[in-house]
Amino acid sequence: MELTDARWRKSTRSGPDGGNCVEAADxxxxxxxxxxxxxxVGPVLVFGSDSWRAFVTQLIERP
Incomplete structure (x- = not known):
């Protein structure tokens, strides 16, 4: 999959020191x-938009 047009952004929960951060391109x-x-430049995980949305929804709804 070609990712040259990906606009990466860090999680809003990432700290300012650049530690353990996840970046997403949506x-x-x-x-x-x-x-x-x-x-x-390392590995990238790619998810279908619907699958990603379902995953995030489960995280938000979790008690």
């Missing part, structure tokens, strides 16, 4: 890409 058609901000 500007891609039909998918959301996730990577480790400490390794921007």
């Amino acid at each position: 500007n891609l058609s039909g998918v959301v890409a996730i990577r480790d901000s400490k390794d921007p």
Whole structure:
């Protein structure tokens, strides 16, 4: 999958020191890409938009 147009952004819960951060690119058609901000050229996980939305919804609704 081509990710050159991905606009990466860090989690709003990431600290200012750049520690253990997750970055997401949700500007891609039909998918959301996730990577480790400490390794921007490393592996990327890609999820279908609907699957990602369901995952995030479960996190938000969790007691």
